[in-house]
Amino acid sequence: MTEGSAALDAAGLGKRYRRGWGLRDCTFQLPPGRVTALIGPNGAGKSTLMRLASGLIRPTSGTIRVLGQKPGRKGTHRKLAFLAQDKPLYRSFTVQEMLRAGAELNPGWDHDYAARLVAEADVPTNARIGTLSGGQRTRVALAMALGRRPALLLLDEPLADLDPLARKEVMQTLMAEVADMGMTVVLSSHVIADLEDVCDHLLLLAGGRVRLAGDIEDLLGEHRLMIGSRDLELPPHTVVEARTTERQATVLVRTTERVDANGWEEHKPTLEELALAHLRSARKEVAA
Amino acid sequence: MIEFRIDRRSGVAAYLQLVQQTRQALRLGLLKPGDRLPTAKEVVAATAMNPNTVLKAYRELERDGLVEARRGLGTFVRQSLARPEAASDGQLRAELTAWMDRALSGALEHEDVEALFKAVLQEHDLRTPEGT
Incomplete structure (x- = not known):
């Protein structure tokens, strides 16, 4: 890696639950100051990975380092904030009380910033958390996470409860923080299109393993989507996935050069096409 | 000031789209030598795109000699492309x-x-x- 030490560094990382491995033999580095899309189907290990990084659970094997340190007995790294999918907030607290609790619980808490984020989201500060809409709760939870002024922010499905306008506002807030403070962000989502504009790094998980990891522009540049008649011979490159209809074949190949194969139409894949092809091919491997 | 947009369907890398949009603005005379480009934070606040995309585009434009970064001041147009x-x-x-x-x-x-x-x-x- 050329950009200094990794914000998140996993080596042979694994976590076994009673029902089996949630995450297995994962090795990757997430560069600092980047925005990583954590993509994978249900049960791929996305939440497990975030919980391991937060120190909420401990690895069964291997190691994970957060900003150079192993999550230890002292709990979550001071410069890490994790926003879980269920957005744990005290339902009987008012928004104001929640922010005050944030100040008590977090050394280095930036109250003005957290309060400004809540105000920008038009959330009434005297309302109880339990009476807020899902979208409003997300905005409060995000303000709580950012109020810690984290160097690394983990967000598990942060956009699920938000309408399109709120999504855009949340992303603007996050990206401004990345631009301003060089914060590293990891975002998980099922909706890949939501992540396309904002993420520059990819970590693709399937069945608890890393299927693809790296800079998104680089990865897109290393793949070609070939479309042609199904009777054509496959291009002589590493085929990630080949799908056929009655007449047509759609093939994702991994290569840095132009394929230039006779009869094939050559396209650059989108992030969604790339991710889905790798996920389908992972599923086939498991089934086989 | 120039406003950027990204077309995900175009198949062109996001940062290259910003480079092309800047070059286009230079070609059409919408940007002139001495003009300041928006900061990454300004672009991000308006569009929610990734700031690294903006920075990568500016590095590319700087390498081509079209703009220069002045520390603490911003990125400025050096050269016109109007032909x-x-x-x-x-x-x-x-x-x-x-x-x-x-x-x-x-x-x-x-x-x-x-x-x-x-x-x-x-x-x-x-x-x-x-x-x-």
């Missing part, structure tokens, strides 16, 4: 206009001409390296 040939009284433009008149007075419709122009341009692009 006399593209102006309304230019030679190349006159030739293209003549060609267009011929094509449209013949068998071709508006869309045919557009497709033909793009196809020829694309053929040319495929023969030369990316991004030029």
Whole structure:
């Protein structure tokens, strides 16, 4: 890696639950100051990975380092904030009380910033958390996470409860923080299109393993989507996935050069096409 | 000031789209030497795109000598790309206009001409390296 030490560094990382491995033999580095899309189907290990990084659970094997340190007995790294999918907030607290609790619980808490984020989201500060809409709760939870002024922010499905306008506002807030403070962000989502504009790094998980990891522009540049008649011979490159209809074949190949194969139409894949092809091919491997 | 947008369907890398949009603005004279480009934070606050995309585009433009970063001040245009040939009284433009008149007075419709122009341009692009 050329950009200094990794914000998140996993080596042979694994976590076994009673029902089996949630995450297995994962090795990757997430560069600092980047925005990583954590993509994978249900049960791929996305939440497990975030919980391991937060120190909420401990690895069964291997190691994970957060900003150079192993999550230890002292709990979550001071410069890490994790926003879980269920957005744990005290339902009987008012928004104001929640922010005050944030100040008590977090050394280095930036109250003005957290309060400004809540105000920008038009959330009434005297309302109880339990009476807020899902979208409003997300905005409060995000303000709580950012109020810690984290160097690394983990967000598990942060956009699920938000309408399109709120999504855009949340992303603007996050990206401004990345631009301003060089914060590293990891975002998980099922909706890949939501992540396309904002993420520059990819970590693709399937069945608890890393299927693809790296800079998104680089990865897109290393793949070609070939479309042609199904009777054509496959291009002589590493085929990630080949799908056929009655007449047509759609093939994702991994290569840095132009394929230039006779009869094939050559396209650059989108992030969604790339991710889905790798996920389908992972599923086939498991089934086989 | 220039406003950027990203078209995800275009198949062109996001940072390259910003480079192309800047070059286009320079070509059309919408950006002139001495103009400041928006900071990454300004672009991000307006569009929610990734700031690293903006920074990567600016590095590319700087490498091409089109802009320069001045520490603490921002990124400024150094060079115009406005070309006399593209102006309304230019030679190349006159030739293209003549060609267009011929094509449209013949068998071709508006869309045919557009497709033909793009196809020829694309053929040319495929023969030369990316991004030029």
